[in-house]
Amino acid sequence: MLARRFPALLREGPGTRREGSPWTGLWAVVMKEMADHLSSVRMRLLEGLILLTALGTVYAAIQNIRQTIGEDPFLFLKLFTTSQDPLPYSFVAFIGFLIPLTAIALGFDAINGEHNRRTLSRVLAQPIYRDALLLGKFLAGLFTLTIILLGLWLLVTGLGLYRLGVPPSGEEVSRGLLFLLATVAYAGIWLALAMAFSVIFRQPATSAMAAIAVWLFFAVFWEIIAGILTQILLAADPEADELTRARLRIFLSRVSPNTLYAEILLALLNPAVRSLGPVLVTQLEGAILGTPLPLSQSLLLVWPQLTTLIAAVLLLFAVTYQVFQRQEARA
Amino acid sequence: MAVDRAVIETQGLTKHYGPVVAVDNLNLRLQAGEVFGMLGPNGSGKTTTILMLLGLTEPTAGSARVLGEDPMRNPLAVKRRVGYLPDSVGFYDELSARENLRYTAALNGLPVAEADARIDDNLARMAISDVADRAVGTYSRGMRQRLGLADVLIKRPEVAILDEPTIGLDPEAAHEFLGLIRNLKAEGITILLASHLLHQVQAVCDRVGLFNRGRMVLEGAVDELAARVVGGPYRIRVEAVGEDIERALAVIPGVLRVTRERPGLYALDTRDDVRGEVARRVAATRANLLGITLERTSLDEVYTRYFQEAEHARA
Numbered sequence: 034m035l036a037r038r039f040p041a042l043l044r045e046g047p048g049t050r051r052e053g054s055p056w057t058g059l060w061a062v063v064m065k066e067m068a069d070h071l072s073s074v075r076m077r078l079l080e081g082l083i084l085l086t087a088l089g090t091v092y093a094a095i096q097n098i099r100q101t102i103g104e105d106p107f108l109f110l111k112l113f114t115t116s117q118d119p120l121p122y123s124f125v126a127f128i129g130f131l132i133p134l135t136a137i138a139l140g141f142d143a144i145n146g147e148h149n150r151r152t153l154s155r156v157l158a159q160p161i162y163r164d165a166l167l168l169g170k171f172l173a174g175l176f177t178l179t180i181i182l183l184g185l186w187l188l189v190t191g192l193g194l195y196r197l198g199v200p201p202s203g204e205e206v207s208r209g210l211l212f213l214l215a216t217v218a219y220a221g222i223w224l225a226l227a228m229a230f231s232v233i234f235r236q237p238a239t240s241a242m243a244a245i246a247v248w249l250f251f252a253v254f255w256e257i258i259a260g261i262l263t264q265i266l267l268a269a270d271p272e273a274d275e276l277t278r279a280r281l282r283i284f285l286s287r288v289s290p291n292t293l294y295a296e297i298l299l300a301l302l303n304p305a306v307r308s309l310g311p312v313l314v315t316q317l318e319g320a321i322l323g324t325p326l327p328l329s330q331s332l333l334l335v336w337p338q339l340t341t342l343i344a345a346v347l348l349l350f351a352v353t354y355q356v357f358q359r360q361e362a363r364a
Numbered sequence: 365m366a367v368d369r370a371v372i373e374t375q376g377l378t379k380h381y382g383p384v385v386a387v388d389n390l391n392l393r394l395q396a397g398e399v400f401g402m403l404g405p406n407g408s409g410k411t412t413t414i415l416m417l418l419g420l421t422e423p424t425a426g427s428a429r430v431l432g433e434d435p436m437r438n439p440l441a442v443k444r445r446v447g448y449l450p451d452s453v454g455f456y457d458e459l460s461a462r463e464n465l466r467y468t469a470a471l472n473g474l475p476v477a478e479a480d481a482r483i484d485d486n487l488a489r490m491a492i493s494d495v496a497d498r499a500v501g502t503y504s505r506g507m508r509q510r511l512g513l514a515d516v517l518i519k520r521p522e523v524a525i526l527d528e529p530t531i532g533l534d535p536e537a538a539h540e541f542l543g544l545i546r547n548l549k550a551e552g553i554t555i556l557l558a559s560h561l562l563h564q565v566q567a568v569c570d571r572v573g574l575f576n577r578g579r580m581v582l583e584g585a586v587d588e589l590a591a592r593v594v595g596g597p598y599r600i601r602v603e604a605v606g607e608d609i610e611r612a613l614a615v616i617p618g619v620l621r622v623t624r625e626r627p628g629l630y631a632l633d634t635r636d637d638v639r640g641e642v643a644r645r646v647a648a649t650r651a652n653l654l655g656i657t658l659e660r661t662s663l664d665e666v667y668t669r670y671f672q673e674a675e676h677a678r679a
Contacts, residue, residue, distance in 0.1 A: 053440035061470035069456075151454025155515065157420055158448035159471035160440045362420040363411060363450075 051162075058161030062169025063176070070139060070177040079135045080181060084188075086131065090124040091189050093117035095196045107325070109201040110208060110302045112193045124189065125212075125298050128182075129291070132216060133223040133252075135181070137244045139174040140227030142237035144357060149237070154362050167357050171228060171350060178220045182213050204328050211332065212301050218342040219294040223248060225349035232357045251289040259285035279311045290345060293338040300335045309334060369396045371523055371554045372417060376426035379412050379578075386412040388578035389426070394523075394556060399549050401565035401586075402558040404575030410558040411451060412578075414525050417556075418448055431522060444472070447516030451527040451558075453508065457501030461492060461511050464500055465518055472519045479518070486514040490544070506537035513544060524548060525556045530564050542567050566597055574670070582670065593670050599659045600632040601625075602642055606651020616641050628654075 070076050094115040098108060105111055116123040122130075144167070147153040156166060186209060190201060201209070226247060230240035263282040267273040286292045296309045304325030308316075326334070372394040379387040387409040394400050402410045415421040417430055419439030428435055435442045455464045462483060469479030487493045490510040495503070500511065509529060516524055526545070530538040545568050548555060559565050565572055566586050574582035574589070582589060586597070602613065605628050613632060614622045618641075621633040632642070639656050646653045 051436070052438040057440060058471045058473070061467065061473075065467050065470070150456065151450070151452055152456060154415075154420070154450040155448070155453055155455075155468075155512075156471065158418055158443060158446075158450070159468060159519075160443040160473070161471055162440070362415060 053160075053162070055162045055164035057165060058159065059165040059169050059172075062161070062166055063173045066170050066173030067176055070173060071180075075138055076135075076177070079131070079138055083128075083131050083135070083181065083185065086127040087124060087185050087189060088192075090116065090120055090122065090127055091192055093120045094124065095193065098197065106202075107205060107304060108197060108199055109190065109193055109205040110304070112189055113209075113212070114298075114302050125302065128185075128216065129219075129294060129298070130252075132178070132182075132220045133248050134245075136174065136178060136220040136223035137227040137241065137248065139177060140170075140224045141231055141241040141244055143170045143174075143228045143231045145231045145235050145237050145240060148235060157362050163357060164354070167228075167354055171224065174224045174228075175217065175221055178224070179213075179217050182216055182220075186213055207328055208301050208304075208331070211328075212298065215294065215297045215301065215335075215339060215342065218339065218346060219290060221346035222290050222342065222349065225346050225353065229349055229353040229356070232353050232360065251291045255289040255291070256286055259288075276311060276313075283310055287338075287341075290342060293342055297335045297338045297342075300331050304328075304331060306331070307334070309338075370394065370429075371396050372428075372430050372556065374413075374417075374426065374428040377413070377416060377423055377428055378425040379409075379416060379421065380424045385578050387416070387423075390578075390580055392573065392580065394554055396554055397549070397552050398570045399545070399555040399557065399568055401569035401572040402556065402575055403560065403562060403565055403572050404558075405560055408575040409578040410575055411527055414448070414527055414556070414558060417525065418443060418446065444519065445521060446523045446525060447519055447521035449512045449516050449524070449526045449529055452531070453512040453515075455500040455503075455508065455511065458499055460497045461487065461500055461503075461514075462496045464511070465515060468515050468518050474518075482518055482520070483514075486517050489517075490514045505532050506534070506541070509533060509537070509541060510544070513541075517548075521553060523554045523556065525558075527558045528560070529557065530559065530561060538564060563597070593673070598632075598634045598637055600634055600637075600639060600642060601655075601657045601659070602630045602632065602646065603628060603654040603656075604630070604646050604651045605654065606646070606649055608649050609646060609651050612645045612649050613642065616645055 091112055094112050094117060097115050097117040098105075098111050113124045116126070144153075147156065157163065190209070194200060223244065227240065227244040230243045231237070234240040234243065259282055262285055263278060266281060267278055270277075287296075300306045300309060304327075305323055307320070307326055370393050372392060374390050374392045377387055377390040377392070378385070390409075390413060392400075392413070402413070404410055412421060416423050417428055417435055419435035419442055422436060430442045431445050433441045455461075456467075459467075465483045465486070466479060469483065474482070484493070487496045490513055492507055492510050492514070495507065500508065503511065513526075513529075516526075529545070530541055533541060542564060545555065545557070549568070555568075557565060557569060569586055571583065571585050572589055573580045582593065584592065602609070610622055610624060610630060613619060613630060616632075616634075616638055618636040618638045619632050619634050623631045625631050632638075637658060639658055642656055643653060
């Protein structure tokens with residue numbers, strides 16, 4: 034009786050689980066998508082842009098650093114974070130700006146593009162599950178970004194080696210690699226978001242605009258909104274002191290992945306940073322200001338930020354997966 | 365005794381989209397090696413049925429078995445052995461035909477050497493070898509459709525499901541394409557063809573099922589069905605003035621029914637194109653033959669007739 038009215042109940046049981054591995058065909062999708070990404074005009078343009086800004090900023094940074102060689106034990110990290118006229122931003126500032134755009138460019142037409150080209154039903158009629166298609170596209174985007182970033186990092190390090198004449202220390206290399214990991218996770222958020230929109234919206238233009246809108250919101254407006262929200266939330270509380278205010282404000286601003294990423298960069302590329310929140314004078318007792326933290330301590334400092342970024346990527350991907358599984362395959 | 369092996373079998377297959385019933389209690393059975401045509405207007409549930417057979421859409425009720433497998437439970441096993449050419453198939457336009465087929469081969473897990481051999485083979489069979497390395501974006505509709513068939517054949521399917529394969533093709537391309545489908549049948553591939561073009565389906569199908577609003581309202585061999593509903597696949601109109609014309613026409617082999625639409629105008633439902641014979645017989649009665657026209661029975665006509673008759677039966 035129940036089964037007749039709700040036939041889905043019957044099929045949901047463990048006895049009718051689908052057979053075959055959801056990973057079948059995954060690598061075929063990954064290889065095809067990566068080939069597409071690496072040869073597409075879209076990516077060539079972005080790669081050119083990133084390369085130019087990277088060379089510009091690093092060259093400017095080298096000009097600056099050459100004057101102070103020998104004063105800083107972390108010269109190579111300075112390469113990434115120093116800015117010098119006429120360029121107003123450092124390498125990491127440009128990367129933080131361009132990587133989300135690249136990630137969105139890689140993902141915004143992932144699924145609706147297949148719909149519009151009417152290739153989706155043909156691909157899904159091959160012996161693969163949808164899981165393989167979605168995950169394959171996501172991994173291909175992530176690998177492409179990793180290749181770009183790794184190439185960029187090696188280029189910057191090589192340039193530094195050549196112009197500064199000092200080899201990077203093991204700790205600088207480790208911090209650099211962790212910086213890459215954090216950047217890939219940060220890019221993963223925008224890639225997953227763009228792919229989510231590519232499943233939800235039928236028009237690639239709409240999903241691209243939606244993803245860029247979210248990115249702009251967090252890049253430009255969220256800091257302002259966090260400030261206003263702090264004022265509103267604490268307006269009725271006369272006992273709120275400056276510390277409470279600052280804590281709430283930081284808490285709110287950490288909703289934005291941009292803040293999390295900026296904090297990770299700050300702590301990883303600047304070993305002298307010992308806290309990412311407000312610090313009381315009493316907490317600094319016995320600390321020698323300006324001395325660098327060891328890598329393990331810097332990592333400990335950004336651990337929550339790093340795990341949050343990765344968790345956000347997984348969450349966004351899970352939502353996309355859910356929506357995509359329920360979608361009709363027909364064009 | 366021939367083995368009675370069902371390749372596709374559905375029992376009470378039903379699909380609801382909210383309040384809309386897309387497929388209603390469908391019982392379908394295809395024998396190995398036969399060509400079955402699903403006929404029906406757009407929105408009659410043909411594509412939904414196909415998607416359920418491939419495990420791409422979950423049925424609301426009922427069950428399906430394809431090559432002995434349950435497409436909901438083990439879609440990979442089904443899709444490994446069943447090829448599907450979707451309605452207005454799409455390709456990656458910036459890639460060449462060969463690259464598109466390589467992707468399909470990779471998705472099927474074929475080793476590269478084997479895949480390349482099969483790709484060359486299929487491109488040659490579809491007569492598109494000479495354009496195989498051109499971007500698919502430059503292809504004509506007919507070439508795309510051939511590429512679609514090559515794509516289906518890469519996995520060496522036991523069953524090929526073709527959804528509106530001749531739509532949008534010019535008559536000559538459609539004719540050639542039907543020839544390709546006939547070749548598949550000769551190789552022993554079971555074919556399920558969905559279309560709304562009766563005369564094309566007629567040219568290749570052993571049996572057809574007539575779909576309307578999610579139900580299969582009629583099923584049978586092509587001639588039998590056309591004869592049952594309309595009288596015959598061809599309709600010949602004869603304009604002639606004379607005596608005894610009706611009787612002379614009725615005895616022509618292949619003529620199923622003669623109706624006098626008005627004095628001097630006769631309509632013949634026939635199995636074949638017998639215009640020559642009609643002309644000779646009419647001339648033999650010494651009547652004045654003024655004109656002969658041939659029409660092919662369209663699905664519209666089958667439909668109209670079918671529902672007229674259903675209406676009559678109810679009244």
